[in-house]
Amino acid sequence: xxxxEQNSGPLSVPEGAIAxxxxxxxxxxxxxxxxxxxxxxxxxxxxxxxxxxxxKEDGRFTAQLNKASxxxxxxxxxxxxxDSATYLCAVHPRAGGTSYGKLTFGQxxxxxxxx
Amino acid sequence: DTEVTQTPKHLVMxxxxxxxxxxxxxxxxxxxxxxxxxxxxxxxxxxVYSYEKLSINESVPSRFSPECPNSSLLNLHLHALQPExxxxxxxxxxxxxxxxxxxxxxxxxxxxxxxxx
Numbered sequence: 001x002x003x004x005e006q007n008s009g010p011l012s013v014p015e016g017a018i019a020x021x022x023x024x025x026x027x028x029x030x031x032x033x034x035x036x037x038x039x040x041x042x043x044x045x046x047x048x049x050x051x052x053x054x055x056k057e058d059g060r061f062t063a064q065l066n067k068a069s070x071x072x073x074x075x076x077x078x079x080x081x082x083d084s085a086t087y088l089c090a091v092h093p094r095a096g097g098t099s100y101g102k103l104t105f106g107q108x109x110x111x112x113x114x115x
Numbered sequence: 116d117t118e119v120t121q122t123p124k125h126l127v128m129x130x131x132x133x134x135x136x137x138x139x140x141x142x143x144x145x146x147x148x149x150x151x152x153x154x155x156x157x158x159x160x161x162x163v164y165s166y167e168k169l170s171i172n173e174s175v176p177s178r179f180s181p182e183c184p185n186s187s188l189l190n191l192h193l194h195a196l197q198p199e200x201x202x203x204x205x206x207x208x209x210x211x212x213x214x215x216x217x218x219x220x221x222x223x224x225x226x227x228x229x230x231x232x
Contacts (some may be wrong), residue, residue, distance in 0.1 A: 042225070
């Protein structure tokens with residue numbers, strides 16, 4: 001079982017629609033959760049982080065975390081062609097362990113927003 | 116300011132060359148990271164430095180040698196690389212490590228695109 005799994009994609013949505021990106025993780029003790037956006041040939045860019053159950057909103061982006069279900073998602077409202085990129089889910093272990101500092105990435109979901 | 120800078124942007128080297136990648140941050144972060152990313156794959160952790168000490172080495176071959184001269188700088192020395200080492204090399208930094216800070220957010224630099232001939 002992969003430690004962090006994302007919906008396989010690619011995901012294609014029309015401009016103006018809501019894009020929903022999903023991620024599940026296997027380590028129940030994971031503490032922090034991150035969404036990065038990566039354009040082709042560029043480096044990952046932090047979109048959002050979340051560490052408490054519930055929703056966190058930032059502009060058109062909403063991150064949702066459900067620790068009981070070990071599930072984190074990213075919603076992009078009013079999707080724009082400029083949102084077309086690979087979205088990486090990353091999970092950070094609990095503090096104090098030997099793995100602290102090691103982000104575990106999912107394989108990424110390619111999102112295409114078409115006009 | 117969440118800027119991490121990396122030089123050079125592109126590097127082409129032969130298998131017998133010695134070269135270095137450089138990374139710099141001025142955010143006061145005390146943890147710095149090297150990642151390797153191949154096409155269509157997520158970043159793969161190589162090394163972590165915490166307070167200028169190497170804290171994680173993900174069993175990286177010795178032809179990659181990291182160095183952290185001070186809290187703002189991170190180098191990756193390359194020697195006798197193989198063509199399969201061609202990749203995007205990413206540096207990242209974060210605020211702290213191991214102090215219980217829950218949001219140890221890592222910020223990435225723009226990367227160095229390395230080609231080994």
